[in-house]
Amino acid sequence: MARAPKSGQMTASDWSALRYEIIETFTPGTPINESDLFTGRAQTLRDLQDTVAEKGRHAIIFGDRGVGKTSVANIFHKPLHTETKPICAIRVNGDSSTDFDNLWRRVFRRIKTTTDDQTWWMDEAHPNKITPDDVVIALGNFQTFQVPIIILDEFDKIIDPACRTLVAETIKALSDDAVNCTVIIVGVATSVSELIREHASIPRALKQVPMLPMEKGEIEDLITRRIRRLRMSLSSGALWRIGFFSAGLPFYAHSLGKHAALKAVAEETRQVEEGHVLEAMRACMEDVDYSVRESYARATLKSYRQGNIYPQVLAAAALTERDAIGQFGAADCAAPLSAIMRAPYKTTAFSWHLKEMAEPGRGSVLNKFEHKKTYRFSFRDPFMQPYIIMQSLADGYLTDQILKTFSVQFQRTLSI
Ligand SMILES: Nc1ncnc2c1ncn2[C@@H]1O[C@H](COP(=O)(O)OP(=O)(O)O)[C@@H](O)[C@H]1O
Ligand SMILES: [Mg+2]
Structure with missing residues (x-):
């Protein structure tokens, strides 16, 4: 890493470049998609990786909004990817208009199939309504060296009860047939039964992965890693403040980290102090959803x-x-x-x-x-x-x- 110039030697364009980097580095509104920027959750990542390795097992990630569920679902499979065993991860989101057919159509639209000299998207092979059996057959078509992972995110937004039941039946069938494919359901819930009432009939097939708020040490690591990446530093008071205010929610850590670092840069210093965090509070509160305010x-x-x-x-x-x-x-x-x-x-x-x-x-x-x-x-x-x-x-x-x-x-x- 290039040595950071001393604050006194920084030109106006160095400061604006640093501002830009800060905004890129802290992502209060976006799930993490890069392993390097992901902090903590070691056990959760291991649990999900083991699920992929075990034939016939699938998983359900549940917890409060904003705890980091989508980020975990984006990241956990990255270390498993190798040239000989490539991961094929597909993530789709549920919403209020989702039924079983359009949920899987969204998945199939992202799977390319090639036979002889022809290539097509899998949804084109299903002109009629997609059934659980179609899904089991289609997902069974992956080559044995491939590692397909289908992530059904925002599952809590699906209103249609039939869709949820059919997804549970599909998981059971995928598990019974030991199909080479892992399905991960992700949603806001305090218990699995809020997302899938039928989960009791598939307990072995479905690994339950509850997501709690992040630990204080993980939040502090999230901040310090980013500050170091920006070649800036942070006083212990500033770190305490961000950890305390965040209450285990990474959103707040990103938002406060970003605004505090920007306040420091506005004063042409690379050292973030407790005062900068206090000044950052107003901007952070504006980042919070309108519904909370x-x-x-x-x-x-x-x-x-x-x-x-x-x-x-x-x-x-x-x-x-x-x-x-x-x-x-x-x-x-x-x-x-x-x-x-x-x-x-x-x-x-x-x-x-x-x-x-x-x-x-x-x-x-x-x-x-x-x-x-x-x-x-x-x-x-x-x-x-x-x-x-x-x-x-x-x-x-x-x-x-x-x-x-x-x-x-x-x-x-x-x-x-
Ligand atoms: N392990 C992590 N390390 C760093 N930032 C994280 C981590 N998990 C989540 N975040 C950040 O927290 C915020 C919420 O994460 P997200 O995955 O969207 O949560 P959820 O899906 O549970 O609502 C995002 O800004 C994301 O960048
Ligand atoms: Mg999410």
Whole structure:
């Protein structure tokens, strides 16, 4: 790697080239497609690679939106590719209009078949509606030295229940016939049965691959690798901040890393400091989906009722220690809320605020569960909690002091 010129020796065009490189290197909106840029998830990658090696096995990758499912599906097979055993990976996305026929037609449109002197796309050989049996026969046509992998991404978006059932039947048939092809289903879900109800009939055929948020060390590695690649450096405070704000979601790490590095470059320095990360918060919040910003605005809307402390209650909720399934009780908010309000707050003074924020009128930012005559809550969208922390800091509801006091507990929650 070329030695980086000292900051003082950089010309204006060096700085703009570096800006461009930063924008290319951090990809908050795009799944990873290059092994070099992919961080962590070693066990998940191994599990998926083993699935490909085992005849008759397929896999289902499930987890929250934005945890990195598509990136894993794009990357895991790359190290398996050799000249003698080439990988043929095809990824298609489901959507609300997908049925079994057009799902597999999308796959077949990407498979070229050659016989004698003729070449055609596989969908051309299926003028009629595609059935599970057609899929089993077509996928059985790959040469034995090839390693075909079919990735059905965004499976949760498929509304048609018949399509999901037929995909389960197809996997069973592919497995029974030990067809040389691996199918990977990918979708947003907290359990496999949300994506495929019939999974119980094919437990051995379908490897379950849950995707949790990334670990703190993985997020830090994601950032440091990119900063090093840019021949820049990062203070330990800046790294802590990005790791903390990201809450295991690589989207936030990319967005904060990008904007903080751009802030540093704007000051003509290659060293990213904690202050740059704090300055980057606003731009990062603008990168977040509109739906998250809108729900936050609704949840915290001013009302003329007494005690409009919605933003503070939400900030307190974002600082709570959560249980293994990401839930918290109203009582858990009492300590952070008292710190935020600088006065002791009893649970009864704000528990109805939490309940209201689980209603559409307040953006449904929370899920509400009844548990032994009390309520437990969780954030409906995993992107919400880091957003609340940043927004509350920016608006002054949260101070850095409070954040640091509760961050120890909070980090523990993340490493569950
Ligand atoms: N292992 C990883 N290393 C680095 N960046 C990642 C990794 N996994 C995901 N990302 C980044 O996180 C964001 C969300 O990833 P994506 O694969 O699209 O998630 P999902 O499919 O679960 O919604 C993207 O910006 C992507 O670049
Ligand atoms: Mg995805």
